[in-house]
Amino acid sequence: MKGQLVIRSLTAAYGSSRVLHDMNLSVNVGEIAALLGANGAGKTSTLRAISGMLSRQGCIEFNGRRIDQLSTEEVARLGVGHVPDGRGTFGALSVLENLQLGAIRRSDKVGINGDMSRIFDYFPVLFDRRTQQAGTLSGGEQQMLAVGRALMARPSLLLLDEPSFGLAPLVVRDLFLIFRRLNKEQGLSILLVEQNAHLALDLADQAFLLETGRIVFSGSAEAIQRNDSIRRAYLGN
Numbered sequence: 001m002k003g004q005l006v007i008r009s010l011t012a013a014y015g016s017s018r019v020l021h022d023m024n025l026s027v028n029v030g031e032i033a034a035l036l037g038a039n040g041a042g043k044t045s046t047l048r049a050i051s052g053m054l055s056r057q058g059c060i061e062f063n064g065r066r067i068d069q070l071s072t073e074e075v076a077r078l079g080v081g082h083v084p085d086g087r088g089t090f091g092a093l094s095v096l097e098n099l100q101l102g103a104i105r106r107s108d109k110v111g112i113n114g115d116m117s118r119i120f121d122y123f124p125v126l127f128d129r130r131t132q133q134a135g136t137l138s139g140g141e142q143q144m145l146a147v148g149r150a151l152m153a154r155p156s157l158l159l160l161d162e163p164s165f166g167l168a169p170l171v172v173r174d175l176f177l178i179f180r181r182l183n184k185e186q187g188l189s190i191l192l193v194e195q196n197a198h199l200a201l202d203l204a205d206q207a208f209l210l211e212t213g214r215i216v217f218s219g220s221a222e223a224i225q226r227n228d229s230i231r232r233a234y235l236g237n
């Protein structure tokens with residue numbers, strides 16, 4: 001399979017404090033990969049390093065092109081969508097305005113309109129609430145908006161940082177079904193950060209376990225689910 005995102009010997013630091021150490025990780029075209037680990041393991045930092053929000057060293061290739069020297073803006077323009085933890089929607093703006101902001105770097109009006117209606121097909125509730133202020137949406141709706149906004153930039157890889165955080169189980173189930181559909185129907189690759197390992201492993205093709213900034217295990221999601229000692233050591237049962 002073709003590596004869409006290939007990370008080799010990545011290190012990253014906040015100032016002088018190094019938080020990622022010699023990481024190797026890859027996501028294949030059309031694949032869902034899960035990045036798992038305890039609080040503080042470095043999951044958010046990994047996504048931030050990929051997106052260029054954190055100073056990093058090493059090699060990050062996206063669609064065969066080095067992106068580790070590029071700015072956040074340039075990485076996004078090449079097709080990496082990032083839905084940060086805490087969602088980051090603009091609360092004072094409407095749903096529609098938030099979605100339009102996602103397409104701010106695009107000028108293909110027809111394509112933008114087409115993508116907007118596709119997003120409303122996936123998330124009908126966003127259409128129902130299109131004039132509502134984003135800050136007044138429920139947590140689940142805000143997460144959907146955050147994903148929708150990222151999709152408006154037409155990414156081929158989506159980085160999702162704990163999309164299930166704070167949401168009721170039924171809402172999470174619906175959201176994850178949509179992630180699966182986006183992957184299958186649109187060919188969207190996903191790198192998913194999750195605390196809920198079972199949820200993530202059910203969705204993912206392969207998974208990486210991160211411990212204090214180091215990948216300690218990688219393999220197919222199925223293999224990790226079957227591995228009792230890994231499960232006990234890292235996934236809490």
Ligand SMILES: Nc1ncnc2c1ncn2[C@@H]1O[C@H](COP(=O)(O)OP(=O)(O)OP(=O)(O)O)[C@@H](O)[C@H]1O
Pocket residue numbers: 014017019037038039040041042043044045046195
């Ligand atoms: N802005 C920052 N400045 C300095 N250190 C930071 C900063 N943000 C995170 N860190 C440190 O980097 C390490 C990794 O944090 P990170 O947020 O990537 O972990 P995480 O796996 O996403 O955790 P969580 O599950 O709690 O979201 C932690 O030790 C954290 O204290």
Ligand SMILES: [Mg+2]
Pocket residue numbers: 043044045085
């Ligand atoms: Mg985090």
